[in-house]
Amino acid sequence: MSGISPERILELSVRHHSDAEVFGFFGQSWRPDAACIDKDQEIFFPAKGGSAKEAKKICALCKVAEQCLEYALDEDRDGIWASTSRDDRRKIRRFIGAGKKALKAVNE
Numbered sequence: 001m002s003g004i005s006p007e008r009i010l011e012l013s014v015r016h017h018s019d020a021e022v023f024g025f026f027g028q029s030w031r032p033d034a035a036c037i038d039k040d041q042e043i044f045f046p047a048k049g050g051s052a053k054e055a056k057k058i059c060a061l062c063k064v065a066e067q068c069l070e071y072a073l074d075e076d077r078d079g080i081w082a083s084t085s086r087d088d089r090r091k092i093r094r095f096i097g098a099g100k101k102a103l104k105a106v107n108e
């Protein structure tokens with residue numbers, strides 16, 4: 001567990017999350033272990049057409065990427081989460097949806 005104080009986490013998270021999400025942020029026990037917690041959060045929000053390479057490099061080393069992806073898949077969030085863009089996550093959701101339909105068909 002990181003030695004970062006809750007106040008510092010809040011300060012950092014405000015840049016990565018909307019105000020509403022900040023309240024949910026404290027409910028995520030994995031967030032203090034995130035590799036991005038002390039990084040410039042701007043790199044996780046590249047401008048349209050900008051590079052997400054730097055963010056993805058950090059995500060690749062993150063030990064809570066799985067939890068992060070699950071969290072990001074729950075809602076249509078902006079930015080890079082667990083090396084995925086918003087479009088990537090939409091594709092993953094469609095893939096999961098198709099898989100669920102196929103499974104249901106097999107079990108009927």
Ligand code: SF4
Nearest residue numbers: 034036059062068082
């Ligand atoms: S996977 Fe990436 S965005 Fe998610 S918590 Fe880790 S470093 Fe941050």
